[in-house]
């Protein structure tokens with residue numbers, strides 16, 4: 001038997017060093033039904049898995065002896081500066097993972113100069129969140145059957161001083177999330193979507209979406225929102241070049257390529273795989289962001305190399321929140337920033353804003 005040459009300090013291995021460590025630690029912390037709500041996807045969760053697998057398939061083409069001693073990780077998106085090219089994705093009810101909820105998340109992101117997109121299903125008033133961060137704050141909304149509700153959400157985001165509106169267009173109803181159905185998942189009564197003017201029936205997310213979200217949306221809703229607000233308008237949930245083109249034509253200021261983290265249409269492609277198609281259709285007219293499956297700094301670099309202006313990070317943030325509240329989220333986002341900076345420096349890239357497809361190994365062609 002070989003004795004270890006150095007004693008292993010107790011507790012040493014427990015400090016999370018990656019998003020994957022937070023993922024494992026969160027599983028220990030969260031009640032089973034909340035874990036399933038956060039992790040779950042629609043159907044057989046093929047799209048959910050595809051999002052991370054698409055990043056796993058990519059490899060980088062580092063350049064050496066480039067003289068790169070420091071690098072600039074920041075980017076500009078819609079007139080705002082992001083300290084690194086990622087933001088917190090809009091996610092309902094951070095309070096499921098930690099009592100401080102969105103307050104903790106936004107303070108952690110803000111401390112690092114990273115933006116957050118506040119879900120309209122957040123448990124904390126958007127005005128209160130605005131006061132907790134100097135970084136860009138965007139507000140996400142669904143389009144409601146009741147036009148007054150949608151207009152009121154826009155008004156509240158404007159009054160709070162948000163920097164952009166994100167309209168999510170992939171959710172005419174919730175996808176078939178078998179884990180939540182099996183658990184009969186309900187949001188606890190202590191957690192209310194306080195930004196909604198009318199919060200009746202929100203405990204059952206699927207039932208609420210069916211009752212309250214406007215079905216049969218078409219592109220006129222983007223034009224309608226465009227007329228309602230002067231805020232930059234971002235369309236979240238496009239997966240094709242055609243829809244990127246339509247978003248540009250209807251006055252969107254940016255799009256987010258997203259399959260909602262695999263929670264809506266199972267069988268939809270990995271967001272990363274369709275990013276180049278959307279970037280080509282945008283043709284430089286509007287920035288294209290993406291989300292789904294970003295778990296490491298190099299994933300951020302990969303999305304930027306494929307033309308993304310920035311990415312959003314979803315589940316890892318809720319996992320870090322569950323493990324360590326504000327401190328946990330700050331640590332996770334700091335790890336992602338450090339990994340991203342390592343990726344730039346180790347591949348000889350001085351500026352995040354200059355990344356292009358030459359960073360990636362081209363897909364192998366059949367002989």
Ligand code: FNR
Nearest residue numbers: 038089090091092119168260261292293313314315
């Ligand atoms: C979400 N997402 C989401 N999107 C949105 O537009 N409004 C919302 O309220 C929510 N709520 C929500 C809750 C939870 C628990 C999750 C996990 C996701 C989708 C989210 O913005 C984003 O598209 C995905 O989470 C990105 O994928 P990853 O990073 O989780 O793989």
